[in-house]
Amino acid sequence: MSAVEDRRLSPYTGWTRAHYAALADRLLTAAGRYRSPAGARIDLPGPASRNGRVSDGLEGFARTFLIAGFRVAGEGGADPGGFLEHYARGLAAGTDPASPEAWPRPAELGQSKVEAASIALVLQLTRPWLWDRLDDAVRDRVVAWLATVIGQPYPPINWVWFRIVVESFLREAGGPWSAADVEEDLAVHASLRRPGGWLSDGDERAYDHYTGWALHLYPLLWTHFFDVTGTLCPGSLRHRWAADLRDYLDDAVRLVGSDGSPLLQGRSLVYRFAAAAPFWVGALTGTSRLSPGLTRRVAGGMVRHFPADGDVLTLGWHHAWPAMRQAYSGPGSPYWAAKGLLGLAMPAHHPVWTDVEEPLPIETGDVARVVTAPGWLVSGRRRDGIALVLNHGTDHARPGDPRSDSPLYARLGYSTATFPTLGSLPDNAVYVLDPDGRASHRAGFSTCYATELPGGVLAAASQGRVRWVDTSADDSPDHGSGRSGPVVPGPVLTVVSVVRNGVEVRLARLDAAPAGPLRLSGWPVSAATRPSTGPGVAAARTPDLRSAVRPLRGFATAEVTVESGTSPLGEWTAIPFVATDGPPEPGAVYAAVVVLDRGGPDDPDPSLTIAGDGRTVTLAWPDGLTAEVALPAFAEQHP
Structure with a gap:
């Protein structure tokens, strides 16, 4: 790595903003070797998802587009790697029905609904440097492609935010959108809220990293980067989401090991350091209670926990391990790790980059x-x-x-x-x-x-x-x-x-x-x-x-x-x-x-005694501490 570690500024990871930028550039350069001729797909090596190679190529495009968007936005439009030019070509080809690289529309393929949100988010983030410079015909085609999300069914999980993001971009781009869709999706999000700032990814007891890298990430980005004033998103709702994120981060920062590893629990673990996303969005939007130095420590620890040798991200953890993939996982799926580089959207003078790293709770x-x-x-x-x-x-x-x-x-x-x-x-x-x-x-x-x-x-x-x-x-x-x-x-x-x-x-x-x-x-x-x-x-x-x-x-x-x-x-x-x-x-x-x-x-192990009624267990440790623990009565259970 070209950047020199700075143990004064970053005593725990050694990383500065330059290291994150270099990692982003290496990931983009490595993935770019698999770009299709017209630029609409990034056809990464590896087993295809159940959606097929065309969808997987769109996924590779959209998720690496996130990295490029964060990189350029944080540099105020500077793009020394020339990455946006490649993605502009891809937008033109992917949204052209006559192109051999035409993308499946969101109305045709569910996975396109997911990737459409990444595309819309980056177009909003980089609007002056990309969207505003596209030809009118290309802009019209992009709007037409994105607009097929309107009125489409979305599962009542984190996916509702994909439609909100897309239709919000369409609204600001002068395209069609549906207030009813947004209201419906916001109602689903409200139904997923649980105590302590947590969100369940659906009505099952589905608690995992989607709480952070999706269900907290998108609402805060939406209120920060889109015009959602007025009845679309009243101030009380924004305050509620900010409070939810603050409470969640107080728990989440305690779920990271001193080696930077996130908790190995839940699906889609191939996204790796995407788990850093809620920490970055808390700093980006000014809603976090965590200090800037602790934010960089926890997010940077997760990013640095994984190999950063510039090769493509594989379906696995530290290395390729196919058994970790779900049916929806394709070669481009791991690039949702891009969310863990959201910090690059903040400029170099932001306190999250200039303050000294602070230790994790488990390090103190x-x-x-x-x-x-x-x-x-x-x-x-x-x-x-x-x-x-x-x-x-x-x-x-x-x-x-x-x-x-x-x-x-x-x-x-x-x-x-x-x-x-x-x-x-x-x-x-x-x-x-x-x-x-x-x-x-x-x-x-x-x-x-x-x-x-x-x-x-x-x-x-x-x-x-x-x-x-x-x-x-x-x-x-x-x-x-x-x-x-x-x-x-x-x-x-x-x-x-x-x-x-x-x-x-x-x-x-x-x-x-x-x-x-x-x-x-x-x-x-x-x-x-x-x-x-x-x-x-x-x-x-x-x-x-x-x-x-x-x-x-x-x-x-x-x-x-x-x-x-x-x-x-x-x-x-x-x-x-x-x-x-x-x-x-x-x-x-x-x-x-x-x-x-x-x-x-x-x-030392405790001794154990059971009350005569069998309802209480008392544990007594050799240092004198005791704890009485209730044994729940047997209840009527479903067969």
């Missing part, structure tokens, strides 16, 4: 927080730098949903250092084995509570009927939910997580005896070489991580399962687990300590 002390909307207990220790969540409210489903668990949503834990495995036996789960050795599922559970107890102890509980689901015939597109099939119902399972100083005590109880044993599995740790394990102990080590499960009550055996090819973080993955010796006793409480760290001395 331990983290412990309850996040109500997704049902998460957020925890992290400064000594490890790993941010983790214990999950009792997110599954990309609704209570009573009979589908299988989605590994990216329904696990009991997610972190910035581990990836939920895609193997046959789940990590971070409490499950029952059937006679064929299949693990049960518990998506569709009910959240009982998530709270902070005295002494900084966090506790959360969830409950639901487990089931075994034969998903072999379900070939539906993967959008994050579990899969359907014939269901064999099982008993009601209650799970409670209690976390103190980054260490979890996990409790489990069943209302009836299943046919097979109960298992409680821990964190998956991955490495290029096989993790080290020992006989009769549920513990595994890699060069950087340790995962352990220590039985406290009821579990008779301790083992580790080791798999290959199930994680983008390393060829080998180990998952420790404890199990009962035969079917568990109905109503009995089973307990284990679940640990993820980077090694070091073990924290």
